[in-house]
Amino acid sequence: MSDLAIRVENLGKQYRIGTLNNQRYQTLRDSLSTLFQRNGSTPGGRIWALKDVSFEVAQGTVLGIVGRNGAGKSTLLKILSRVTDPTEGIGEIRGRVGSLLEVGTGFHPELTGRENIFLNGAILGMQRAEIQRKFDEIVDFSEVGQFIDTPVKRYSSGMYLRLAFAVAAHLEPEILVVDEVLAVGDAEFQRKCLGKMSDVAQQGRTVLFVSHNMSAILRLTTETLVIEKGRLKLRAPTPEAVDYYLSQGFSQEGQRTWDADEVPPEAAPFRPLAVRILGPGCRACDSVRSTEPFQVEVEYCLSAPITGLRVGIYLMSTRGEYIFTSFDTDDPARFERYPVRPAGRYVSRCTIPADLLNEGRYTLGINASSYRVRRYFQDEQALNFTVDATGAPGMQWPEPRLGPTRPRLDWKIEVIDS
């Protein structure tokens, strides 16, 4: 027992729909009006963001946690770091928990880097003497040295991030919770962060690492939890868990569908039905050739008319880098033709041209929104697919090509002098 860092049993968290995502504030009037309905029953009901989650983590483990957006990872971390109480179940945590939930939490833009180090350290639970002792080390690590007395509102986002991570990384809690901090920052800094995290683990500390970045998960963790729809689906050695995660729900022949209960009620009146990759012959397929065009289609229905709707896709590498974003009404003329989209069932389809993508695995996300009005639905990881580069430019050299795109450029070679 004594070498366990974390033990949780049947952990569950229930949210009342409407309190999720701060969709809207509850006002006194709402409460008063529900008071006079039958026994104050809330409209919309409740959902379990997390249910029946039990696991143990031995001290010194670096445990990965993966799952789609909305699977319940963040809820789990919030419970473990005591930000919110579980609705049911119990847990036991040995040691201080330091969270790196979102970089720069508690940073104040008006304060200088130096002031923010002390403030943020205190928020994360460090004593002033402890911060003073590590001050130089933190500044060194963050590489913002000469700007340390400048208000952080004048920092670039990279500097801001480095400083924030530097403070949190020097916290030295017994348990470090890291949520998706590596999604930003340049490659050099990411390497430094990963290095710092493995140091932490070597000191016998426990790390819980949440990321969509599978290569970081693979490099850093030995064991991984897969969370799906609020339940712990699998706990396995990391390579196995990542394989499972990548194959799960994704590669159903290049198609992803949504059941009614998978769509958050806030999305209404928009409801996604499916997103598909269509290869030659308009068949859904998991793998396309880079030398041939292919189509992406989003199928959805609207239960009520939406003004200014745009439905679009994100394309990302599996490491989480965006490649492009595109909406069905990007063309101003088309946008004017669909000022209001009436209720009904739709397909928005586009063609991805040949010779655009490099070989590799890609993630497709979808977004439905009205600009500056509302985002109805977003799933940044709706579907994964593979691009095969057979016949692509430069294939005579069997070397991997850098970069996510592989255009066929019109090169000319001129002789200037001979």
Next chain:
Amino acid sequence: MTIRADQVPVTYLRPSKGWIPLNLADLWAYRELVYFLTWRDIKVRYKQAALGIGWAILQPVLHMVIFTVIFAKLAGLKPDAGIPEALYPVFSFAALLPMQLFQGALQRASISLVQNSNLLTKVYFPRLIIPFSAAAAGLVDFFFAFLVLGGLMLYFQVAFTWKLLWLIPLVLLALLAALAVGLWLAALNVQYRDVQQMVPFLIQAWMYASPVAYSLDVIPASGPWRVIYALNPMAGVIQGFRWALFGLNPPDRILWISIGVVVVLLVSGLYYFRHMERTFADMV
């Protein structure tokens, strides 16, 4: 460095039900965070303001001037019996000081949780720290305004006596009164943003319900009126301030009622806050 199991604190996670103990020891362990958050609030408040901390002096002084012109000169309000009319500026300033401390602390404490929602949803620390440090941030303003009071006393030749030491517990009482009400409002504001709309009106009405511009003498001494009036804890604080300065009308009974009201509001506020605390991160 390795960790031995017997050194580390153990935390138990479980659904919280019913009333939760205050756990003030936890608050003490995080006292440095109170200090840093207070310091942040002070530091940030006057950034990019040309007059900076000068506003802490200017605000009560301007109020005093307006009160003297409108209430003393035009409306003919008089200070407490026994205090020369010429001392009306000191008389009103002595009340404005604790009143503005109270108003500022109450206003900041009430909106503190919502303002720090990014902290509430990301990091654990005892939640009580947020309204505590928001209320305490007004003390620096108070200190500077207090220097003005010293100047006024010199100018109007009000004697400095040992009674002035009573101002320290009285300031504390004003702050606790603001905190007591602030705890209730801060917790309510998480769920009902109506509170935010109500607070500016509340603090203004509270000033008129306190003997700031006028003397307690205008409240009938017979019947229950003075007792009812004293349910406003600021009545006791202000009367105490004037007594410490001018040495007239000791606030004995009023002050006891004020203390009683503050204790009741504070203890209930603390428990209410702790009770609501577990839902803050989900509701804010």
